[in-house]
Amino acid sequence: MTKYVIRRARLLGEDVVDIAIADGVITAIGTDLPADEATEVDATGLVALPGLVDLHTHLREPGREDAETVFTGTRAAARGGFTCVHAMANTDPVADTAGVVEQVWRLGREAGYCDVQPVGAVTVGLGGTQLAELGAMAESAANVRVFSDDGKCVSDAVLMRRALEYVKAFDGVVAQHAQEPRLTEGAQMNEGLLSGELGLTGWPAAAEEAIVARDCVLAAHVGSRLHVCHLSTRGSVEIVRWAKSKGWDVTAEVTPHHLLLTDDLVRGYDPIYKVNPPLRTADDVAAVREGLADGTIDIVATDHAPHPMEDKECEWSAAAFGMQGLETALSVVQHAMVDTGLLTWAQVAERMSATPARISRVGGGHGRPLEVGEPANLVLHDPAATRTVESTDTASLSRNNPYTGLELPGRVVATFLRGTPTVLDGHLQEAVR
Amino acid sequence: MKKHLLSAGDLTRDDAIRVLDTAQELLGVAQRPIKKLPTLRGRTVVNLFFEDSTRTRISFEAAAKRLSADVINFSAKGSSVSKGESLKDTAMTLQAMGADAVVIRHHASGAPHRLATAGWTNGAVVNAGDGTHEHPTQALLDAFTMRSHLGTDGGVGQDLAGKNVTIVGDVLHSRVARSNALLLHTLGANVTLVAPPTLLPVGVDAWPVETSYNLDDSLEKADAVMMLRVQRERMNASYFPSAREYSRRYGLDTARMNRLPEHAIVMHPGPMNRGMEIGADVADSGRSVIVEQVTNGVAVRMAVLYLLVGGATNDEGEA
Numbered sequence: 001m002t003k004y005v006i007r008r009a010r011l012l013g014e015d016v017v018d019i020a021i022a023d024g025v026i027t028a029i030g031t032d033l034p035a036d037e038a039t040e041v042d043a044t045g046l047v048a049l050p051g052l053v054d055l056h057t058h059l060r061e062p063g064r065e066d067a068e069t070v071f072t073g074t075r076a077a078a079r080g081g082f083t084c085v086h087a088m089a090n091t092d093p094v095a096d097t098a099g100v101v102e103q104v105w106r107l108g109r110e111a112g113y114c115d116v117q118p119v120g121a122v123t124v125g126l127g128g129t130q131l132a133e134l135g136a137m138a139e140s141a142a143n144v145r146v147f148s149d150d151g152k153c154v155s156d157a158v159l160m161r162r163a164l165e166y167v168k169a170f171d172g173v174v175a176q177h178a179q180e181p182r183l184t185e186g187a188q189m190n191e192g193l194l195s196g197e198l199g200l201t202g203w204p205a206a207a208e209e210a211i212v213a214r215d216c217v218l219a220a221h222v223g224s225r226l227h228v229c230h231l232s233t234r235g236s237v238e239i240v241r242w243a244k245s246k247g248w249d250v251t252a253e254v255t256p257h258h259l260l261l262t263d264d265l266v267r268g269y270d271p272i273y274k275v276n277p278p279l280r281t282a283d284d285v286a287a288v289r290e291g292l293a294d295g296t297i298d299i300v301a302t303d304h305a306p307h308p309m310e311d312k313e314c315e316w317s318a319a320a321f322g323m324q325g326l327e328t329a330l331s332v333v334q335h336a337m338v339d340t341g342l343l344t345w346a347q348v349a350e351r352m353s354a355t356p357a358r359i360s361r362v363g364g365g366h367g368r369p370l371e372v373g374e375p376a377n378l379v380l381h382d383p384a385a386t387r388t389v390e391s392t393d394t395a396s397l398s399r400n401n402p403y404t405g406l407e408l409p410g411r412v413v414a415t416f417l418r419g420t421p422t423v424l425d426g427h428l429q430e431a432v433r
Numbered sequence: 434m435k436k437h438l439l440s441a442g443d444l445t446r447d448d449a450i451r452v453l454d455t456a457q458e459l460l461g462v463a464q465r466p467i468k469k470l471p472t473l474r475g476r477t478v479v480n481l482f483f484e485d486s487t488r489t490r491i492s493f494e495a496a497a498k499r500l501s502a503d504v505i506n507f508s509a510k511g512s513s514v515s516k517g518e519s520l521k522d523t524a525m526t527l528q529a530m531g532a533d534a535v536v537i538r539h540h541a542s543g544a545p546h547r548l549a550t551a552g553w554t555n556g557a558v559v560n561a562g563d564g565t566h567e568h569p570t571q572a573l574l575d576a577f578t579m580r581s582h583l584g585t586d587g588g589v590g591q592d593l594a595g596k597n598v599t600i601v602g603d604v605l606h607s608r609v610a611r612s613n614a615l616l617l618h619t620l621g622a623n624v625t626l627v628a629p630p631t632l633l634p635v636g637v638d639a640w641p642v643e644t645s646y647n648l649d650d651s652l653e654k655a656d657a658v659m660m661l662r663v664q665r666e667r668m669n670a671s672y673f674p675s676a677r678e679y680s681r682r683y684g685l686d687t688a689r690m691n692r693l694p695e696h697a698i699v700m701h702p703g704p705m706n707r708g709m710e711i712g713a714d715v716a717d718s719g720r721s722v723i724v725e726q727v728t729n730g731v732a733v734r735m736a737v738l739y740l741l742v743g744g745a746t747n748d749e750g751e752a
Contacts, residue, residue: 188542196634199542199566199611204635268550269543313521313551315541317564 002419005033009043009380011370013345019048021376024419029372041424043380046413047345050353051083051114051377053366055146055175055253056229056301057326059085059116061107062100063092068306068397070107070116073326075395076304078113078422080326081379081412084357084366085114085304089121090151096121096132098140105142113422114415117362120144122163122174126152131163138170145361148175150229151276153211155181160215164224171361173251175227176215178236179277183207188317190263190278198266200316203278205233212236216243216250227359228252230303232277234287241296251359253301254288256325256332257402261285265402271312271319272402275305292351293342299356302329306398323402327394330381331408338383339409365418376419385411395428434740437549437558441569441612446592446619453577455736456729457589462499463732472743473502479532480506481523482561483539488703489561492727493536493570496734502742505530520544524553532556534742542566557741565606571702572612574733576620578726579657582698594621599651601627601683602661602710603672605634609702610661614642625651629683631672648683652692659700660685660711676709686712690720698722 006019011029020028020038054077060068068076070087077085087104089095095104101118108116120137124130126149137144147167154160154176163174184207189195191202212228216239219226228240231252243250257275262282265273273279291297305322312319325332333352337343343351357367365375389403415423422429434448444452462468478497482490490506497504509523518526520539527535534557537545542564549558562568580588583596598617604610604626617624618641625643626633637644645651652658663679673679680686690699690712699711699720707713716723 191635193636193639196605196636196640197611199564199608201565202635269546270550310519313519315520315539315544315547317541317543318520 003036003038004041004419004421005035005038006041006043006048006380009046009048011048012349013047019370019378021416021419024376026370026372026374026376029370041380041414045384046380046382048370049081049345049349049379049381050368050370051366051379051415051417052081052330052352053356053362054082054085054302054304054326055299055356055360056150056303057085057087058090058305058322059087059104060306061091062103066308066397070104071111072395072397073304073306074108074111074113074116075428076326078415078417079395079412079428080328081330081381081415082326083114083377083415083417084117084362084364086117086119086146086360088150089119089148090126094121094125095119096124098133098136101137101142101144102140114417115364115366117360118142118144119146119148119150119175122147122149122154123159128152128154128156128159131159131166134163134167134172135170138172143363145170145172146175146227146359147172148177148229150175150177153177153179153181155211157214157218161218161222164219164226165222168224173225173227173359175229176211177229178208178211178215180207180210183210188274189266190280192263192281194263194266198269200266205235205280205284208233208277209235209239213239216240216248219250220246220248225249226251230255230258230277230301231288231297232258232280233284237287237291237296241291244296251298252296253299254292254297255303256300256329257323258288259285259292259300259336260332261402269316271314271316272323272400272404274316274319274321275323276321289336289342292337299351299359300329300333301356302326306396307400309399312400322400324394324396324398324400327396328389328401328403328408330412331410332403334383334410335408376416378416379412380414382411382413383409385409387411436741438569438737438741439545439549439558439560440567441572441616443569444616444619449573449576449616449619450590450592452573452733452736452740453580454589455739456577456732457587459735459739460729460732463728468499469501470499471501472739473497473500476502476533476742477531478502478504478534478536478738478742479527480504481527481535481537482506482508483544484562486538486562488727489538492730493561493734495731497738499731500735500738502738520547521551521553524548527556528554534559534738536561538562540564559737559741562608564608566608567612568608569612569616570730570734570737571609572616573737574726574730575613575659575700575702576616577729577733578700578722579698582722583656583696592620593617596622596656597625597654598622598657598659599625599627599655600659600661601648601685603632603663603667604628604637604661605632606664606667607661613659614640618642627651627683629673648689652689653694655693655697657698657700658685658693662702662704663706663710680709684710684712685715687714690715690718693720700726702726
């Protein structure tokens with residue numbers, strides 16, 4: 001069955017409409033559309049958004065298939081309303097050659113739950129010393145346009161400059177993990193009152209801001225596109241705002257967890273809250289929310305970082321950095337941004353679908369508006385639902401969910417990938433392929 | 434008292450005084466020909482040391498044995514995840530063995546906290562030093578030592594109200610300084626932390642202490658001066674230009690010691706770098722109570738184990 005009529009959805013949270021889908025395309029939007037043998041989906045009260053696009057996902061395959069695979073990660077993505085995710089390059093082997101990015105891309109196609117667009121490493125082995133073959137990755141079947149050493153900072157200023165310049169040849173973008181390495185040696189949590197009290201080595205805001213500022217200036221100097229990953233501090237927001245005011249081609253992302261969680265959660269030394277960049281202060285949270293609302297921060301990206309239990313059930317300093325995010329992203333954004341009046345659903349669609357797709361130049365009809373003739377990538381979200389997050393309620397292989405036990409609003413009811421439901425009635429559809 | 438001793442901040446003023454007074458009573462045991470009480474007979478105390486510290490381990494071992502507890506020493510050097518067992522598995526092993534108390538020393542800040550709260554073990558957890566976080570029994574023995582010198586009639590029942598304590602050195606990395614700042618504040622003392630700005634943690638202005646970059650400024654009013662060990666590894670990490678400069682600016686030499694009030698005592702948690710943070714003459718002077726700190730350490734740890742494991746934990750009204 002390839003025809004659906006979605007009944008009485010609130011398009012971008014506004015007008016109540018029916019949406020007809022056939023053969024992967026939106027064929028009609030209106031009221032009281034004819035059923036025409038289509039499967040009807042009751043979407044009363046649900047918000048229809050374009051399929052979400054995540055610019056920052058760790059799928060862990062190849063290398064850490066105990067934490068996540070492309071298959072399980074894309075299933076988690078579908079449950080979160082995503083139709084496209086960008087797989088970060090810090091796999092093992094690192095996605096620094098055409099061969100590895102093509103492997104990840106192919107695994108995504110086989111998984112079928114959402115499109116997987118690989119991100120290529122900037123430097124060989126994320127080593128920070130030699131450019132990876134960026135052109136080969138761009139020309140590969142994976143068609144890579146986003147390059148990032150995420151997890152590590154391209155800290156060498158000359159190498160960063162060269163990377164920014166080089167990717168202009170194929171309209172690429174360098175997505176920087178902004179972390180001055182010397183200022184963050186052994187860093188465990190946000191540097192502030194609490195790090196001093198807990199005796200955990202601080203990760204100062206200045207270590208992020210120094211790199212963000214340097215990279216903005218470099219990108220302007222060479223006329224390149226720069227994307228700042230997981231921006232987390234008030235200072236970074238102000239620097240990006242300043243760079244944009246100059247007309248520089250800088251974009252930035254914030255993670256759901258940096259929109260909601262603060263460093264005081266570290267007090268109990270539970271590594272579930274250990275993440276890089278670290279959870280910051282309530283003032284930083286207010287600043288990234290403002291930044292996302294006024295457009296200084298362009299997008300929300302999950303930085304979904306699954307880890308096996310044993311890497312979190314240990315002492316803080318031995319634990320891995322990172323938290324899951326795909327299945328809770330839209331709920332967190334609703335809670336932090338929509339229910340607070342900072343964003344409309346239309347603006348959420350822009351920040352979680354249209355803009356990330358534009359930054360990555362991804363094809364496949366992602367980030368397109370919900371209009372007749374467009375590919376039927378869409379998500380139906382119930383904003384009136386609430387749920388208490390449980391770590392076991394996941395399609396991911398991992399359980400490192402920092403929202404466990406928290407009550408969050410909203411629930412993804414259905415996700416359509418090119419007209420095929422990957423999630424329906426809140427359940428993964430097992431026979432997607 | 435709380436079930437565990439993870440931070441000096443876990444102790445109320447009454448708790449702290451109860452520990453110190455109990456230690457005072459137990460100190461007498463050490464002077465007897467037979468240095469043993471039957472109090473913890475049949476109880477098991479595990480010394481779980483992930484970091485080398487012979488001094489602290491034997492202090493806890495002596496304390497537990499003098500209370501007739503069964504003592505198991507478990508030494509797990511190095512990172513718990515690099516090779517071998519995880520902290521969780523170690524904890525579950527100890528639980529299976531029926532540990533009534535786990536004394537843990539760990540290189541990771543917060544490891545005792547994890548052990549106490551993750552549900553891996555039921556025993557009382559005593560923090561014997563965790564990373565750069567805390568070392569609460571050290572603070573208790575320091576307070577005990579101060580009280581016996583600075584209090585009236587040996588200090589029993591008293592706090593340290595109004596006493597001026599100067600703590601000097603690498604506060605940033607010092608678990609001793611953190612625990613002392615908390616406990617001494619609870620006991621009413623005025624604490625001054627003295628260090629070069631590089632060795633004071635961010636946010637120290639919110640601690641209940643005074644801070645100073647200048648050692649000489651606080652000497653004349655000090656009732657006690659505590660010198661912190663400077664780790665060798667700090668010397669190559671640009672926290673200060675050289676060992677000599679550190680010693681000149683922040684070392685306690687004879688000239689500085691002579692500017693202390695008559696009654697003031699000099700303390701050091703050990704092990705000392707003689708000639709670096711403390712002059713040899715100062716360490717061996719009549720004002721130095723450094724050896725006494727070690728003696729008191731056993732009594733204070735006996736008191737902690739007794740109060741946490743000995744069944745005296747629930748009679749709040751007694752204090």
